[in-house]
Amino acid sequence: MKNSTFSKLKLKIDDPYDPAHLFAIQELLDHPDVQSMDLYIHHGSITCLKHCLCVSYYSYRLAERWHCDKNAVARGALLHDFYLYDWHKKENRKGLHGFTHASHSLANAQLRFSLSPMEKDIIKKHMWPMQPRLPRYKESFLVCFVDKMISLMETFHLIQFKSIQRIFPAMMIIYPR
Numbered sequence: 368m369k370n371s372t373f374s375k376l377k378l379k380i381d382d383p384y385d386p387a388h389l390f391a392i393q394e395l396l397d398h399p400d401v402q403s404m405d406l407y408i409h410h411g412s413i414t415c416l417k418h419c420l421c422v423s424y425y426s427y428r429l430a431e432r433w434h435c436d437k438n439a440v441a442r443g444a445l446l447h448d449f450y451l452y453d454w455h456k457k458e459n460r461k462g463l464h465g466f467t468h469a470s471h472s473l474a475n476a477q478l479r480f481s482l483s484p485m486e487k488d489i490i491k492k493h494m495w496p497m498q499p500r501l502p503r504y505k506e507s508f509l510v511c512f513v514d515k516m517i518s519l520m521e522t523f524h525l526i527q528f529k530s531i532q533r534i535f536p537a538m539m540i541i542y543p544r
Contacts, residue, residue, distance in 0.1 A: 388427045391441040400451065400479060409448065410521035418521060419445050426513045435506045436485060443489025444510045446476040469494045 395401050404416035423444035430437035450471040473490045476482060482490075489510045492502040502508050519525070 385424070385428065388424055388441055391427065391438045392423060392445050395442060395445050395480065398479060400475070401445070401449070403451065404449065407452070410518055411524060413521045415448050415450075418517065419448050422447065422510065422514050422517050425517065426510045429509055429513065430506065433505065433509060435509060439483055439485040440489065440506045440510060442482075443486040443506070444493075444513070446472060446480070446482075446486070447490050447493040447510060447514060448472055449475045449490070451475055469498060 389396075402416070404419060405414045407415040409415040409418045423441050426444040427437050427441040429435075430440040448468065450468040452471075469491050473487060476490055477487070485504050485506055488503045488507045492498065492500055492507050493511050493514050495502055495507075495511050502511060
């Protein structure tokens with residue numbers, strides 16, 4: 368599994384990172400459009416790819432405990448913000464990003480990948496309650512919850528605190544200093 372993905376994401380074999388998660392998303396990670404998510408800033412100085420990788424990883428880990436479809440969770444979470452534009456620039460989009468990007472992400476993902484109904488629901492409804500349709504699966508709720516928590520940590524720079532790093536050790540792999 369040593370390939371360019373590891374070097375691009377600064378992952379090392381000896382890091383405390385679950386390789387089964389990486390296996391579940393490898394097909395997606397190898398796609399150049401998914402790699403291009405690293406060009407777009409998402410929250411603060413965090414890129415969209417790093418944000419989605421973190422949401423995917425922690426959703427996957429919780430899915431194991433909640434007896435959910437962890438592969439669908441990992442894939443849907445990785446693609447939940449697959450909108451492929453700089454949302455900070457109004458000319459790149461129509462409407463308010465918070466309300467429209469889930470639809471853009473789903474459309475982009477469907478053009479490039481074969482998705483299960485659960486993966487589609489995860490991507491489309493990750494912005495609940497901002498978008499009013501209720502997620503259909505517990506996996507969708509899980510990704511929605513993890514996305515909100517990770518977004519808060521990124522926006523308020525909480526990932527730099529030692530206590531957060533002890534609770535979420537893979538964050539230091541995904542967001543290297």
